Amino acid sequence: MTVAAEGSPPLRMAGARRNPLLQSEAVQGFALISPTFVYALILLVLPILVVIAHSFWTQNYLTIDHTFTLENYRIALTEPIYRDLLWRSLYISLTVSLLTVALAYPIAYFISFHGGRHKSLWLFLITIPFWTSYLLRVMSWKVILGYNGVLNSGLMGLGIISEPSDALLYNSTAVIITLTHAWATFAILPIFVSLEKVDRTLVEAATDLGDGPLRSFLRVTLPLSAPGVISAALIVMIPTVGDYVTPKLVGGKDGVMIANAIQAQFGKASNWPLGAALSVTTMIIVSLMAGATVLVIRALQRLAR
Amino acid sequence: MLERVQSERIQSERTMIEIRDVTRSYGSFKALDNASLAIREGEFFSLLGPSGCGKTTLLRMIAGFDTPTSGSIAVDGQPMDGIPANRRPTNMVFQSYAIFPHLNVEQNVAYGLKRLKLQGGEEKRRVEEALAQVSLTGLGKRRATELSGGQRQRVALARALVMRPKVLLLDEPLSALDKKLREQMQVELRRLQQAVGITFVLVTHDQYEALAMSDRIAVMFGGRIAQVASPKEIYQRPVNRQVADFLGGMNFVKAEIVEENGASLVLDTLGFGRVRTDKPKAFMRNGGAATLGIRPERLRVLWDNASAKFEVAGKVVERHYFGEITHLIVEIPGLEKPLSVTETNDFGADDIPVGAPIRLAYDPEALVAMAD
Amino acid sequence: MTAMRRFLPGWLSSYATLYILFLYLPVIFLPIFSINTAATPKFPLSGITLHWYEDLPKTPALIDATWNSLLVGISASILSTVLGILAARSITRYRYPGRRTINGLIMAPLVLPEVIVAISMLLVMLQLGLSLSLFTVVLGHVLVCIPYSMTVLTSGFEGFDRSLEEASADLGESAFGTFRRVTLPMVAPAIISSLLVCFTISLDEFIIAFFLTGTEATLPIYIWGQLRFAAKLPGVLALGTLLLLASFVLMTIAEILRRRAARRTQNEGGLHA
Structure with a gap:
């Protein structure tokens, strides 16, 4: 007999909502979480609603005109400068998530399947750099990629180049390298978790049925780890689209992204409604892109049979 | 199984636990359906049945972790309605043993005594006595995480017995042990019950366990009590095919x-x-x-x-x-x-x-x- | 095929080693250039000095920023851990409708672009007439710390055998006594781990502090301000090295505690021990 079957009837009976005991269980649980829930409502949901509201208003010097307008969205979507920034941000975040996931997968696979006794040590090694300040890591990449930087001096020291290259820093490639590094941990962990859930006997069964290592990987392990790949892709894609520090520090003029424009509207340019519209547009477009990514990965997963 | 002869000795005809018309329902599902039962003082009583028959629900209601939807439970003549688990004269050995992992053996056993604020070394004396009863003398300082399955079970027993309850409730205490240890513990549990003379109520799905240890057995199916009788009578004179089948x-x-x-x-x-x-x-x-x-x-x-x-x-x-x-x-x-x-x-x-x-x-x- | 099977782990482990190097690459250069005598970070080092470190305590703005960061970090870690305890306990112990949705909302700051979270909060705070200060920074940090706190705490609370609390009640202990004598000691490592994680995040967090602070700077804001001046770079590198070290130490302790907490509760299935 299992403990769950008899020891904890409330869990088993989760379907029956009319029960008074269950109701009190629900009430207790809800009461316990409500402070945190209310906090998130006030500091996350409410602010996002306020931003959406602002995006339909107009800035009149120091005051805000509360008449409904779609003008901000017209500017956000048609002004070449914002359109370019949006495209570039989407391109960068898509590239970064593809790169990060592709680079992270073998690591996650290695730790999960060949990590042995040292699994937790490997995981710890991978998380540590992530716990150090993001700002400092970006700054360090600036040191590495700069004109007088480590990479240039190193390459010159090896005689590969004769004078420092300025192609390393202040462009979107620099942004992509930095972001790929910054989000590595976030991509490895979900893939690792989903690989851990893959029943090892399934792989053995595939081998037993005649698949070689590569085929059993492609037909069993990879499709079964798709949920991890999806969450890794999303967890990297959505935040990177709105990254501010990296483009500002290593992006230069060619690496500016939409977050820098949004910040400008709330700072120097002082056009809150336009900044709000840019934020909302970014969120919607990145959500669409995320949705498309999920569909593509699912389709690929189905192909792998 | 060896102690049947002795068992006649301690029993009295006094009722220790009175269960009257107890029903426990979850929505439309009845985990326990109008059960009535009288368990005698000093008796080793087993609730036997397949998984989901309501035996654990009944045990948890005696302990105070569950409340009857209708009906009443009395322990030693005292109605238990509205009395929380921590003020009942019953103690329990949990299926998982629930040994506090942050405390050592001694501290686990003394857990319930701490509240009683016993004077002059009485607490220490009672802990020692309980550990001796379950043959754990000398292991008091052992950490909970360093115990084997059998030892955890003994600690759980000592921790409950040290409270000198009127009734000791045992929720499938042997199910986590391997076959050999289980058979050894059956004998020991029975011997222990004879020695302390406390009413034991055991929940089990193992018919041999129930037959070997109990003075009387209640066989349960689907929330109902099918038969209450001595092991011999249950085995030799089952009231219906279901009981007969379950008992071998x-x-x-x-x-x-x-x-x-x-x-x-x-x-x-x-x-x-x-x-x-x-x-x-x-x-x-x-x-x-x-x-x-x-x-x-x-x-x-x-x-x-x-x-x-x-x-x-x-x-x-x-x-x-x-x-x-x-x-x-x-x-x-x-x-x-x-x-x-x-x-x-x-x-x-x-x-x-x-x-x-x-x-x-x-x-x-x-x-x-x-x-x- | 068998050759490939033997070859693969070897290939993978060299890849893994290279990848770890890539991960640590930027982290390694901060301390190296922080002891360089020259202000420009390039090889070979022109000489070794602790000069930049010695200068740090002589900068009043830096001292202020340190105090501000400590204040914000301590407040944010305590607040978010308290909110995290409530939520994690609710999520791991109770079943109720809407539980997943609420959990999703609380975890959302983890995957939203920080700039958008920051400017949204900025707008609301200005609308509410709150003047920007370290207090508003704390409010923001609490929001982004809660998801991490939740992650640490649920791994500590999960698998907490409910019969432990029942056993305590069975042995005569009251609800409060049970919390004090069983629940709290069992989850204490997870709580301390959550405090350390949240403190570290707050200490290193830049974007939200940047948007929500008034005139008072936290350490990352101070660093951001210094980055404009090439001559100040070594000082920033020295400060960065100290911050890295602090994060590293705090996170190692947090991880050890989290594992201990998880081991404690997981062991308590009792069946396999």
């Missing part, structure tokens, strides 16, 4: 009621012919049909020219060897299902060829009538 193998033979009076029944069967049996107390006639049951070990092989007053003849169709015993499947003309026979191998039952004719002796005392 039994051959069932279709029967026709010919005559019924106060104490006995006369039944007509194919294969066994006309038989007269004791009428079970709870026998409720249901038309003219009944079932006759006989345990496989109550059928004996008749060798060569030996004869018996009561015998049936047939043919061996299967033979299964189990070391000290052999299981024979015997086809009897007229019976729709062949009989199962268990015979010890002392006389060569393991050499009986399949297909051989065979005669089986039985004692009419071993035939049990059950209502259909």
Whole structure:
């Protein structure tokens, strides 16, 4: 007999909502979480609603005109400068998530399947750099990629180049390298978790049925780890689209992204409604892109049979 | 299983736990359906049944972790309605043992005593005594995480016994142990209960465990109590096929009621012919049909020219060897299902060829009538 | 095929080693250039000095920023851990409708672009007439710390055998006594781990502090301000090295505690021990 079957009837009976005991269980649980829930409502949901509201208003010097307008969205979507920034941000975040996931997968696979006794040590090694300040890591990449930087001096020291290259820093490639590094941990962990859930006997069964290592990987392990790949892709894609520090520090003029424009509207340019519209547009477009990514990965997963 | 003789000693007729018309429902599902039961003082009582029969629900309601939807529970004459678990005169040994992992053995055992604020070394004395009772003397400083399964079980026992409860509740305490340890602990638990004289209520799904340890057993199915009786009576005189089946193998033979009076029944069967049996107390006639049951070990092989007053003849169709015993499947003309026979191998039952004719002796005392 | 099977782990482990190097690459250069005598970070080092470190305590703005960061970090870690305890306990112990949705909402700051979270909060705070200060920074940090706190705490609370609390009640202990004598000691490592994680995040967090602070700077804001001046780079590198070290130490302790907490509760299935 299992403990769950008899020891904890409330869990088993989760379907029956009319029960008074269950109701009190629900009430207790809800009461316990409500402070945190209310906090998130006030500091996350409410602010996002306020931003959406602002995006339909107009800035009149120091005051805000509360008449409904779609003008901000017209500017956000048609002004070449914002359109370019949006495209570039989407391109960068898509590239970064593809790169990060592709680079992270073998690591996650290695730790999960060949990590042995040292699994937790490997995981710890991978998380540590992530716990150090993001700002400092970006700054360090600036040191590495700069004109007088480590990479240039190193390459010159090896005689590969004769004078420092300025192609390393202040462009979107620099942004992509930095972001790929910054989000590595976030991509490895979900893939690792989903690989851990893959029943090892399934792989053995595939081998037993005649698949070689590569085929059993492609037909069993990879499709079964798709949920991890999806969450890794999303967890990297959505935040990177709105990254501010990296483009500002290593992006230069060619690496500016939409977050820098949004910040400008709330700072120097002082056009809150336009900044709000840019934020909302970014969120919607990145959500669409995320949705498309999920569909593509699912389709690929189905192909792998 | 060794202590049956002693067990008559301590029991009194005083009721320790009174369960009256208790029902526990979750929505439309009834985990316990109108159960009534009186458990006596000093008794080793088992609640036996398959998973989901309501036995754990009943135990948890006695402990105070669950509340009856209707009905009442009294312990030692005190109604328990509204009394929380921490103020009941019962203590429990949990299925998972629930040993506090941040405390050592001694601290675990002393956990409940701390609140009593005992004077002058009394706490230490009682902890030592409880540890000795469960043969853990000297392991007091051992950390909870360093204990084996059997040791955890002993700590859980000591921790409950040290509270000197009126009733000790045991929720499948042996299910996590391996077979050998389990059998050893059955004997020990029984011995311990004899020594302390406390009422034990054990929940189990293992019929041998219940038979070996209990003074009385309540067999439960689907939230209802099917039979309450001594192990011997439960085994030999089950009230229905379900109970008979749950308590080990039994051959069932279709029967026709010919005559019924106060104490006995006369039944007509194919294969066994006309038989007269004791009428079970709870026998409720249901038309003219009944079932006759006989345990496989109550059928004996008749060798060569030996004869018996009561015998049936047939043919061996299967033979299964189990070391000290052999299981024979015997086809009897007229019976729709062949009989199962268990015979010890002392006389060569393991050499009986399949297909051989065979005669089986039985004692009419071993035939049990059950209502259909 | 068997050759490939033998070859693969070897290939993978060299890849893994290279990848770890890539991960640690930027982290390694901060301390190296922080002891360089020259102000420009390039090889070979022109000489070794602790000069930049010695200068740090002599900068009043830096001292202020340190105090501000400590204040914000301590407040944010305590607040978010308290909110995290409530939520994690609710999520791991109770079943109720809407549980997953609420959990999703609380975890959302983890995957939203920080700039958008920051400017949204900025708008609301200005609308509510709150003047920007370290207090508003704390409010923001609490929001982004809660998901991490939740992650740490649920791994500590999960698998907490409910019969432990029942056993305590069974032995005569009251609800409060049970919390004090069983629940709290069992989850204490997870709580301390959550405090350390949240403090580290707050200490290193830049974007939200940047948007929500008034005139008072936290350490990352101070660093951001210094980055404009090439001559100040070594000082920033020295400060960064100290911050890295602090994060590293705090996170190692947090991880050890989290594992201990998880081991404690997981062991308590009791069946396998």
